[in-house]
Amino acid sequence: MARTGKISKRLLMIVLLTTLLLSACQPSEVEIPTERALSVEIMEVSYGDLQVRTTLTGQVHPLEEVRLAPKMPGTVRQVYVSVGDRVQAGETLVTLDQRDLLNSIRQSEAAAGIAEAGVATAEAGLAAVEEQHQQALRELNRIQTLYQQGAATKQQLEQAEMAASDNALNSSQAQVEQARAQLNQAQVTIEVARSSLEDTVIRAPIEGVVTEVNAKLGEGISGPAVTVAQLNPVVVKTTVSEYLINRFEIGQEVSVKIPAAQTEAYQGTVSTIAPAPGTGSLTYPMEMEISNPDGVIKIGMFAEVELTMETRENVITIPSEAVVIREGRTVVFLVEEERAVMREVIVGVDNGQTAEIAYGLNAGDRIIFSGQDFLEDGSLINDVNGKGSDAS
Missing domain, CATH: 2.40.50.100 (RNA polymerase II/Efflux pump adaptor protein, barrel-sandwich hybrid domain)
Structure with a gap:
């Protein structure tokens, strides 16, 4: 009985091993990998307007600034x-x-008073001499008549001629002129002192x-004491390349951003365009005036001048990021039945954010504008927004 039990156990083990071996030899089912959809964002192509802009950098300066000394x-x-x-x-x-100058003025005024008195005295003396001269002339005429009649002597005639000479008159006139010159000098001294007083x-x-x-x-x-600047309007100074200079003209309105003052752009007016480049430069200085009634714009602030270079109206536009380069070709990925379909396009104007598609797309086409960098033609896709109509 014991031997029979041992044989049964051996048979059981053989059966189990055989079963395991047969199970291992059975072919297993082949697992087919599932295709993974790539997440993208989709939009519908439409017509729009497009502008290409360039930005010039500048700095705020006062319209006028004076350093007063x-x-x-x-x-x-x-x-x-x-x-x-x-x-x-x-x-x-x-x-x-002003103390020294005030004392100088007082002294000059006193000197002028003395000079005025001297002029008055000299003029009075001249008047007396002129009267004497007129009397001497009348006496000379009388003596000449008597001399011709033989009623006066040669000596009397000579004495009358000497008395009627201009010597005394000329001397008195010279005294008047000298007195007046002294008065003029005193008056000039006063004016100089008063002018110097004003200079203080x-x-x-x-x-x-x-x-x-x-x-x-x-x-x-003795140097600058006060600086005064006119800050309304202010001036933004910049420089412009020869490629752009002829796009500006005096009086032209331009959009100027001054981030430190406000987020919205200011409206500026071109006030100065240099006809020649700056010294040692290949760019042309240009200035724009901006109204600054509240004084928010400060001297030295950084400014950006925006210029519209080109405008496209009612053209096919898509985000610039939707355009990719594959094997030297410019392509866009369209959406067809949850698959990405690569299509070659021709890009027109591109401002870095929006691109004009001159050929290859039509309004209403659904394209991928985000997540396309890892796509291949025919890739399975999943619209993460679930809209596929508007990029915004």
């Missing part, structure tokens, strides 16, 4: 303004010490904003 060195007596103050033309900004006052020559103050109370100054 006293015409004569002196000590600052009073400073009336601070940086940021708005001033009117003719407004007093700084005054210098620094006034604003233009309406504007104070951008710098170097004058300090009680300190001597």
Whole structure:
């Protein structure tokens, strides 16, 4: 009985091994890989307008800026303004010490008074001499008549001629002229002193904003004391290549962006176009004026001038990113039955964001504008937006 049990166990093991071997030898089913759809974004082609723009960089400058220095060195007596103050033309900004000049004016006025008195005395003396001269002339005429009649002597005639000579008259006239010259000199001295007094006052020559103050109370100054800039309007200065310069003209309106001032573009007007390149440059200086009533635009701010180079209206347009290069060909991927179909196109104008398709697409075509970089002709696709009609 024991041997029979052992044989049964052996048979069972043989059967199990045989079953396992037969199972291993059976051919397994071949798994067919599933094609993976690539995620893309789809849009419908339509007509639109397209503009090609170029951007020039520039910087904001004041319309006019003056650095005011006293015409004569002196000590600052009073400073009336601070940086940021708005001033009117003719407004007093700084005054210098005037004591020495005021004393000089007083002395000159006193000298002028003395000179006036001297002129009056000389003129009175001249009047008396002229009267004496007229009397001497009348006496000479009388003596000449008597001499001709033999009633006067030669000596009497000579004495009368000497008395009627112009010597005294000429001398008196010279004294008057000298007195008047002294008076004129005194008056000129007064005018010079008064002019110098005016030079101690620094006034604003233009309406504007104070951008710098170097004058300090009680300190001597001879250089620039105050700087005033006219900030409405302001000027944007840029340079233009020879390729673009003839696209501008005086009075032309241009779009100017100044990001530090506001997000919207300003409307500027071309005010100056240089007829020749700047020194040591191949570009032409150009200026544009921009209204700045609220003073938001500051001196030195960065500016961008936008110029429309070319315009296309009512043409087939697609996003520039939808166009790819494959094996040297310019292509776009269309959508047909959930498959990407490669089509060669001809691109017209491209502004970097939107491209004109001159040939190869029609309005209503559905194209892939995002996710096309890894596509091949015939690739299975999946529209992640599930719309396939509008890129926006």
